[in-house]
Amino acid sequence: MSSTTSTRTRILQVAAQLVGDSPDGDISTRAVCEAAQVGAPALYRHFGDKEGLLSAVVDHGFEQYLATKREREASADAVEDLRRGWDSHVEFAVRNPNLYRLMNSPAMRTPPAAALESHRILTRDLERAAAQGRIRVAPELAAQMVMSATVGVALMLVARPATFDDPGLSRRVRDAVHASILTPDPNPDPDPGTGAREEAEVPSAAARLSALLRRAQGSGLSTAEAALMKEWLDRVANTGPEG
Numbered sequence: 001m002s003s004t005t006s007t008r009t010r011i012l013q014v015a016a017q018l019v020g021d022s023p024d025g026d027i028s029t030r031a032v033c034e035a036a037q038v039g040a041p042a043l044y045r046h047f048g049d050k051e052g053l054l055s056a057v058v059d060h061g062f063e064q065y066l067a068t069k070r071e072r073e074a075s076a077d078a079v080e081d082l083r084r085g086w087d088s089h090v091e092f093a094v095r096n097p098n099l100y101r102l103m104n105s106p107a108m109r110t111p112p113a114a115a116l117e118s119h120r121i122l123t124r125d126l127e128r129a130a131a132q133g134r135i136r137v138a139p140e141l142a143a144q145m146v147m148s149a150t151v152g153v154a155l156m157l158v159a160r161p162a163t164f165d166d167p168g169l170s171r172r173v174r175d176a177v178h179a180s181i182l183t184p185d186p187n188p189d190p191d192p193g194t195g196a197r198e199e200a201e202v203p204s205a206a207a208r209l210s211a212l213l214r215r216a217q218g219s220g221l222s223t224a225e226a227a228l229m230k231e232w233l234d235r236v237a238n239t240g241p242e243g
Contacts, residue, residue, distance in 0.1 A: 007038060007042055007046070008046045010036050010038070011032060011036045011038060011042070011043055011046060011047070011053070012053075012056055012057065012060050013060075014032055014035045014036040015027060015032045015036075015053055015054075015056075015057050016057050016060055016061055016099075017035075018031060018032060018035060019054075019057055019061075019098050019099060019102060020096070020098055020099065022098060024098075025097075025098035025099075025101050025102055027054075029043055029050050029053065032053070051107075051110075054102060055110065057099070057102070058099065058102055058103050058114060058115075059113055059114050061096060061099045061103075062099075062103070062114035062118070063114075065088075065092045065114075066114060066117055066118065066121075068088065069085070069088075069118070069121050070121075074125075074128060078125060078126075078128040078129035078132055078134060079129055079134055079178070079182060081125050081128075082122075082125050082126070082129065082146070082178065082182075083174065083178070085121070085122060085125060086146070086150055086170070086174045087170070087171075087174070089118075089150050089154065090150065090153060090154045090157065090170045093154035093155070093157065093158050094154070094157055094158060097158035097159075100154060100155070100158055101155070101158060101159065103115060104151055104155060118147075119143060119147055122143050122146060122147060123139055123140065123143040126139040126142045126143050126146070127139045127211045127214065127215070128211075129182070130142075130207045130208050130210070130211035131208060131211045131212055131215065132208070133183065133204055133205065133208045134182055134183050134204075135181050135182055135183065135204065135207050135208075136180075136181055136182065136183060136203050136204050136207065136237070137181055137203065137207055137237050137238050138207050138210055138233075138234040138237045138238050139207070139210075139211060140234070141234075141237075141238050142181045142207075145177060145180070145181060146177060146178075146181070149173055149174075149177045150174075153169065153170050153173050153174075154170075157169070157170065183204050202236065203236055203237045203238070204237075206233045206234075206236035206237040207233070207234075207237035209233055210230050210233035210234055210237060213226060213229060213230055213233070214230070
């Protein structure tokens with residue numbers, strides 16, 4: 001390991017430790033320099049400024065979290081993978097409250113790379129669910145809904161644990177959000193509610209076809225036609241039976 005790499009790694013590890021130990025998650029560059037035994041010029045040379053250092057801390061801290069998702073083999077049940085993804089997200093937040101608050105701080109002007117990758121992984125799982133006919137809306141909208149709810153629950157659990165003290169809260173919200181975007185059963189038995197069910201199946205079918213078109217190679221459509229078709233299908237999927 002080169003001296004330059006060693007210095008950067010040492011600063012990053014010290015900063016991550018200070019963030020985790022801080023009562024409110026805030027740190028000073030002076031404290032980082034003192035703990036890492038480096039001068040301020042070295043810190044600024046490697047990270048630019050305090051925001052650059054904190055962004056690097058977030059990316060560094062989420063590496064292990066994202067590694068489990070990158071290495072995870074998709075199961076045959078995309079919906080179960082979505083449940084596990086929600087649970088692992090919230091568990092990580094509870095184990096690393098300061099880092100998680102930093103990850104989602106409005107003061108971070110540029111979204112950390114880890115946040116963007118996490119969103120892409122979620123969208124990929126939802127696209128698999130859509131291809132299986134399991135979601136009611138387009139994967140992109142579903143990803144925004146799920147991520148918003150997941151982050152909201154996780155932030156409340158780490159920021160206000162005394163108020164949000166129900167151990168089943170995350171699961172309850174997860175199931176409620178999933179019920180709003182997922183189909184309960186791809187092949188339900190006929191019942192008196194067939195008409196309503198068929199109406200609900202229209203947006204699900206549109207979401208599925210849109211997902212399949214994204215994955216298809218050579219759909220017979222031009223680039224412009226494929227884009228227009230996806231726009232129409234996503235509009236139908238996102239409107240839903242009550243739209």
